[in-house]
Amino acid sequence: MRAVDIIHKKRNGGELTNDELSFLIKGYSQGEIPDYQMSAWAMAIYFRGMNAEETAYLTMAMAESGDQVDLSPIRGIKVDKHSTGGVGDKTSLVIGPLVASCGVPVAKMSGRGLGHTGGTIDKMQSMPGFRTELTREDFIAQVNDIGVAIIGQSGDMAPADKKLYALRDVTATVESIPLIASSVMSKKIAAGADAIVLDVKTGSGAFMKTLDDSEKLAMAMVEIGTKVGRRTAALISDMDQPLGFAIGNALEVREAIETLHGRGPADLTELCIALASHMVVLGGQAANLEEAENLLREKLRSGEALAKFKQFVAAQGGNPEVGDDPSLLPQAPVIVEVPAPKNGHVHAIQAEELGLAAMLLGAGREKTDSVIDYAVGITLQRKVGEPVREGETIALLHVREDNAAVQAVSKRVQDAYSIGTDELSPSPLLLSIVTESGIKRI
Missing domain, CATH: 1.20.970.10 (Transferase, Pyrimidine Nucleoside Phosphorylase; Chain C)
Structure with missing residues (x-):
């Protein structure tokens, strides 16, 4: 050959x-x-x-190129969740303990961010003392004990994918749905879950800009999962504006905690419930999505999901009191207000621009060796559809000091807002559900 x-x-x-x-x-x-x-x-x-069969073969070849995690010692059906990435996406911090509180084990390996804000691991490390590295034995024992553990991804997992992605990045071959799908799924399969729920973002702040392309990617990943024996479902969610209001590491942890208290942003809560419902059904703890949603809302209302979050934080070396007192998280000493340039209604927010603005403040990595400042970031004060008056604050910058560089970021944030005279309703958050049966638009 x-x-x-x-x-x-x-x-x-x-x-x-x-x-x-x-x-x-x-x-x-x-x-x-x-x-x-x-x-x-x-x-x-x-x-x-590539057709579905070829893509599945490629995925397994990359998964088998390195370590594969054996989660069989963990009791129950292990369900993993993956997001294709977006600005303000802190769903894993909510979903992990929420799903675990329903009796579905969550043994998750997550990555760090490059560009925009940090990844899930960076966000968790903004909690002082939180450990993102556990031995395999401790990882499995923790999931069996409390139902949830989230750790950094092994450097030896799907190394062929890492090497191939670097090559695709410099040969203009990144934008290939079979190659993207196999890249994502090779790592998820190597991570050992029995079932996988995918959050595929679409819109200006997502890798896939159109709904059609997002659905094609989601279908390709669901087909891979099905062909290799993993029950898989995907949701297509809108990323034409940031998810929630917080962009930055400690800021996003604070917002996740607020959501576990039952008082988080409506869009973040809606997406977490939707993703978690699929996980609970695939995990065998509910017969259908309606039953799962009712169970999840009860776990939020009763405080059981928050209690599970505090258990999870304590088990990995963090201070569980952060669950009741988010002021224990790192906080930037200076807050700079970004004013609206004119009267009107917010018509659009360029999510990717806000992500880059947060990175310039220090909340993300421009290079792999960049050091993240966990305290800095952006909190939005207005989102799509809301009215604004000239000079009114549309966003807050959380920074170490107000200087020329921060003022440049402030202008960038202001320019990311499109303000028009007409009233406008925001786009629906959830757009499609993709399963092995096909695509269903919501």
Whole structure:
């Protein structure tokens, strides 16, 4: 078997076999197949695509290129959740303890952020003392004991994906649905969950800008999960404006805690309940989504979800009192108000621009070795559809000091708001549900 023959076959529209894809991924991982041949193969995939079976074969080949986590010692059906990323997305901090309080074990491995704000791991580390690294034995014991653990992702998980993604990034082949889907799912499958719920973002602040493309990506990932024996469902959620009001690490933890108290932003609460409902059904703790939703709302109302969050924080070395007193989280000493430039109604908020603005304040990483300031970030005061008056505060910048750089960020935040004269209702948050049965628009 030769790489050139596999490239030729796909270039001409052929269907690759499991053996061919395994040969290619193994050879590339071990340095036997050079970058220039994998670049040619990736470009052939970009133009020719892959069917569901090929994509599943590719996913498993990448999952098998490194460590695979065995979660069988954990009792029950393990359900994982993954988001394709968005500005202000702190759902894992709410969903982990919320789903665990319903009896579904959550054994989750999350990543750090590069660009925008930090990832789930960075947000959790804004809680002083919180440990994001556990031994395998401690990880499993914690999930069996309290029902939830969230740790950093192993560097040896799906290493072929990491190598291939870096190559795609410099060869203009990132925007390929089969390659994106296999990249995401290879890590989820290697992480060992029995079932997977996906939150696929769409809109200006998402990687996928259109609903059609988001649905295609979601369907590709659901098909992969189904073919490799993982029950999988996906929700398409709007990211034309940030989720919730907080953008930044400690700020987002505070907002997640407010949500567990039952007084969080409506959009964040709605999305967490929707995702968690699918997890509870797949985890066998509810017969249908309506039953799951009722159970989840009761866990929020009774305080059981918050109690589980405090257990989770304490188990990983953090101070559980943060659950009742978020002022224990890092706080920036200076708050700068961003004024509305004119009267009207908020018509749009460029979510990606606000994410980049938060990064410039220090809440995210511009480079892999950048140091995050957990305290800084942005809290929105107005969202799409709301009225504003000229000079009224539309956002707050949480910073170390007010200087020229902060004023430049303030202007950037102001420019991210589109204010018009007509009243406008925000877009629906939840747009589609994707399962092995197909796509259902909400």
